[in-house]
Amino acid sequence: MSHHTETLVIGAGPAGLTAAYLLSKQGRGVTVLESDANQVGGISRTVSHNGYLFDIGGHRFFSKSKAVVDLWDEILPDDFIDRPRLSRIYYNGKYYAYPLKAFEALKNLGLGTSVACVASYLFARANPVKEPKNFHEWVRNQFGERLFSIFFKTYTEKVWGMSCDAISADWAAQRIKGLDLGAAIRDGVKRSLGLGKRRKAGGPVIKTLIESFRYPRRGPGMMWEAAAAKTVAQGGKVHLDRMVDSLCFDGVTGLWTVSARRGDGSRETYTAKHVISSAPVRELVNAIRPRPLSTFNARALAYRDFLTVALIAKSDKTFPDNWIYIHDPSVKVGRVQNFRSWSPEMIPDETHTCLGLEYFCFEGDGLWNASDDDLVALAKAEIGKIGLIDPADVVDACVVRQPKAYPVYDEDYAAHIATVRRELERDYPTLHLVGRNGMHKYNNQDHAMMTAMLTVENIRAGTRRHDVWRVNEDAEYTEAGLSGAQEALGSERLVPRKVA
Numbered sequence: 001m002s003h004h005t006e007t008l009v010i011g012a013g014p015a016g017l018t019a020a021y022l023l024s025k026q027g028r029g030v031t032v033l034e035s036d037a038n039q040v041g042g043i044s045r046t047v048s049h050n051g052y053l054f055d056i057g058g059h060r061f062f063s064k065s066k067a068v069v070d071l072w073d074e075i076l077p078d079d080f081i082d083r084p085r086l087s088r089i090y091y092n093g094k095y096y097a098y099p100l101k102a103f104e105a106l107k108n109l110g111l112g113t114s115v116a117c118v119a120s121y122l123f124a125r126a127n128p129v130k131e132p133k134n135f136h137e138w139v140r141n142q143f144g145e146r147l148f149s150i151f152f153k154t155y156t157e158k159v160w161g162m163s164c165d166a167i168s169a170d171w172a173a174q175r176i177k178g179l180d181l182g183a184a185i186r187d188g189v190k191r192s193l194g195l196g197k198r199r200k201a202g203g204p205v206i207k208t209l210i211e212s213f214r215y216p217r218r219g220p221g222m223m224w225e226a227a228a229a230k231t232v233a234q235g236g237k238v239h240l241d242r243m244v245d246s247l248c249f250d251g252v253t254g255l256w257t258v259s260a261r262r263g264d265g266s267r268e269t270y271t272a273k274h275v276i277s278s279a280p281v282r283e284l285v286n287a288i289r290p291r292p293l294s295t296f297n298a299r300a301l302a303y304r305d306f307l308t309v310a311l312i313a314k315s316d317k318t319f320p321d322n323w324i325y326i327h328d329p330s331v332k333v334g335r336v337q338n339f340r341s342w343s344p345e346m347i348p349d350e351t352h353t354c355l356g357l358e359y360f361c362f363e364g365d366g367l368w369n370a371s372d373d374d375l376v377a378l379a380k381a382e383i384g385k386i387g388l389i390d391p392a393d394v395v396d397a398c399v400v401r402q403p404k405a406y407p408v409y410d411e412d413y414a415a416h417i418a419t420v421r422r423e424l425e426r427d428y429p430t431l432h433l434v435g436r437n438g439m440h441k442y443n444n445q446d447h448a449m450m451t452a453m454l455t456v457e458n459i460r461a462g463t464r465r466h467d468v469w470r471v472n473e474d475a476e477y478t479e480a481g482l483s484g485a486q487e488a489l490g491s492e493r494l495v496p497r498k499v500a
């Protein structure tokens with residue numbers, strides 16, 4: 001027997017649940033199918049282990065889009081807290097404020113290295129690589145070789161698992177907009193002198209510099225649990241343990257037949273007029289029948305995976321950072337989250353601390369396949385080396401693996417996505433791609449939500465009035481198109497933006 005719904009949503013992450021919440025609020029039929037058997041939230045879920053709560057990476061709630069912020073407040077009106085933001089970089093046994101403060105960086109690096117950095121910058125300015133093609137060349141042109149190797153190379157290579165020579169220069173240009181060492185020094189001096197906090201009324205909000213952020217008191221999962229509960233209260237359906245692996249379009253009836261597999265091997269079938277998909281593009285296209293020609297392009301899309309080792313310790317050693325970037329090449333860990341600093345409610349026992357050691361990896365590689373015991377042993381050894389807590393104080397631990405945490409922006413991804421998009425929009429106008437892996441866009445919750453919000457508008461209007469591909473990385477959407485979005489972005493980045 002097959003179930004019928006007007007709109008079928010694949011995935012109960014921020015994008016899928018935003019769509020389902022809004023459609024059900026309008027009284028429209030909607031069913032969400034989520035492959036996870038236990039919880040909603042996708043990459044923005046909150047994991048619970050023996051009462052300790054933690055994120056898949058810490059999730060700040062910040063958006064320039066008022067519509068997104070209003071929706072957060074509507075779904076979770078009473079549970080946001082304001083958190084001070086502090087993050088530092090750990091390199092060569094020393095901590096650096098992030099974004100950098102010039103005098104502190106000078107002191108930590110020492111006069112000799114600092115002078116060498118400036119000299120290497122001046123050399124790069126005088127002898128730039130013409131038409132930089134990769135991340136290394138682009139950053140070297142803007143900052144000099146010396147600073148590239150200290151503050152960019154190791155962390156970037158940990159995150160992406162490939163040489164900075166193989167990462168597209170476009171990625172650097174998008175992420176480190178308009179910044180060079182001169183601008184960084186001016187900003188860093190201001191920050192050292194405490195002049196960096198004030199912002200002219202109406203001036204641009206610089207995301208990397210914001211000093212506080214909002215956070216649900218029990219983590220981002222709280223937002224998405226609430227969205228799912230409200231969707232159901234409004235008449236929508238949210239089903240866990242349903243892995244969608246087949247979508248067939250019937251050109252005569254105009255209906256989709258969607259099939260989902262459950263953990264016990266059983267199958268369910270749904271028919272729907274519209275399908276909204278937040279599933280990874282590679283998997284979605286592979287599941288569509290008739291098989292799209294762009295399956296070849298979708299197969300070429302790559303992902304970077306991620307795992308967190310949460311170490312719970314009985315320790316009075318505390319530090320104020322929400323997270324610390326670990327640039328130091330002597331350890332594999334890329335970032336350490338300090339969950340008490342995100343919200344005290346994440347830690348049920350005041351005498352304990354919970355740190356999340358984040359490792360970037362590829363599904364199937366040595367780290368990903370290592371046993372949980374080996375990963376905990378590695379994390380304990382590395383946290384001891386960094387010195388944030390004493391490994392002997394660790395009383396409990398938990399490993400969480402997150403496949404496809406990052407859609408990879410390699411040289412060809414944009415062309416592949418353009419081909420997939422063109423074919424799907426032409427042949428399947430009632431199939432709507434939304435969200436992070438759903439559109440292969442390396443962006444935050446607010447972007448995922450905005451693409452879902454506009455899609456709901458399109459379904460209501462019965463046309464593709466809004467082009468969701470025009471939502472920019474700050475979740476801003478302008479019908480005027482990219483030039484308008486870029487104008488809005490023009491003065492946005494003054495400092496390198498770290499990956500989320």
Ligand SMILES: Cc1cc2nc3c(=O)[nH]c(=O)nc-3n(C[C@H](O)[C@H](O)[C@H](O)COP(=O)(O)OP(=O)(O)OC[C@H]3O[C@@H](n4cnc5c(N)ncnc54)[C@H](O)[C@@H]3O)c2cc1C
Pocket residue numbers: 010011012013014015016033034035036040041042043044056057058059060061062242243244245278279280283306405406434435436437438443444445446448500
């Ligand atoms: C380390 C890290 C830190 C981050 N930090 C922040 C931050 O500070 N602030 C912020 O706003 N954002 C942050 N993000 C980004 C945020 O997690 C994502 O933007 C957001 O979760 C994307 O929502 P989504 O619904 O598009 O996708 P997802 O969260 O990936 O959800 C997709 C859902 O679809 C399900 N699914 C997939 N395929 C199928 C299928 N075939 N059948 C059924 N279900 C399926 C998945 O199980 C998942 O639940 C961070 C991300 C990472 C990796």
